[in-house]
Amino acid sequence: MKTAGIILAGGQSRRFGSPKALALWNGKTFVEHAISALAADSTVIISPLPQLDSFGRRVPDLPAYAGMGPLAGILTGMTECEADWYIVMPCDTPRMTRDVIERLLTFAGGMQAVVPVIEGRQQPLIAAYHCSTKAVLEQQLQQGELRMMSFLSRLSVRYVTEADLQAQPEQFMNVNTRIEYTELLNKESAL
Numbered sequence: 001m002k003t004a005g006i007i008l009a010g011g012q013s014r015r016f017g018s019p020k021a022l023a024l025w026n027g028k029t030f031v032e033h034a035i036s037a038l039a040a041d042s043t044v045i046i047s048p049l050p051q052l053d054s055f056g057r058r059v060p061d062l063p064a065y066a067g068m069g070p071l072a073g074i075l076t077g078m079t080e081c082e083a084d085w086y087i088v089m090p091c092d093t094p095r096m097t098r099d100v101i102e103r104l105l106t107f108a109g110g111m112q113a114v115v116p117v118i119e120g121r122q123q124p125l126i127a128a129y130h131c132s133t134k135a136v137l138e139q140q141l142q143q144g145e146l147r148m149m150s151f152l153s154r155l156s157v158r159y160v161t162e163a164d165l166q167a168q169p170e171q172f173m174n175v176n177t178r179i180e181y182t183e184l185l186n187k188e189s190a191l
């Protein structure tokens with residue numbers, strides 16, 4: 001099974017005020033934490049930011065779908081890399097770890113997607129998608145339908161819990177605001 005990691009590092013970071021991918025935690029940028037967590041044969045960073053070039057292979061969103069949000073980033077990654085399964089990872093969940101992603105992949109059989117449900121909330125941006133979902137996603141975006149829930153409703157999905165993944169709910173917490181970032185940094189100093 002060939003896997004590819006898709007790091008979503010586009011978007012506006014409006015609530016954060018500067019590109020989240022370049023925020024620092026525990027001596028590494030958020031994008032580096034995402035790279036470390038990805039257990040994949042190849043990895044691509046989807047972002048318009050040239051500052052991310054030093055961290056790995058970076059490509060901007062496909063022009064036809066630029067500015068259309070995370071689903072556009074996922075389709076871009078699927079177009080850039082050939083793989084059986086794609087692991088999607090945002091750049092704002094620096095506490096995610098490789099062991100959790102490896103366990104996620106163990107559920108990738110017979111379904112089109114594996115999506116965590118953590119404390120009852122679906123986490124489709126830290127999830128695995130089979131290559132058969134690419135055509136579904138392309139058709140959906142061509143229809144101008146940008147909602148993640150709409151994408152999931154078109155797929156056969158295996159939902160897995162934090163217990164299945166032996167994960168701590170905090171590992172899935174994302175940093176959207178400066179307040180959330182300060183909370184994260186306080187945890188760092190408490191280590």
Ligand SMILES: Nc1nc2c(ncn2[C@@H]2O[C@H](COP(=O)(O)OP(=O)(O)OP(=O)(O)O)[C@@H](O)[C@H]2O)c(=O)[nH]1
Binds near residue numbers: 009012066067090
């Ligand atoms: N490639 C790509 N990634 C995106 C896009 N929109 C959001 N992302 C990424 O998807 C993840 C979740 O993004 P959000 O926090 O919902 O949105 P954001 O635009 O980064 O932040 P806000 O402007 O504060 O909403 C982050 O890793 C973003 O970098 C996009 O259009 N293209």
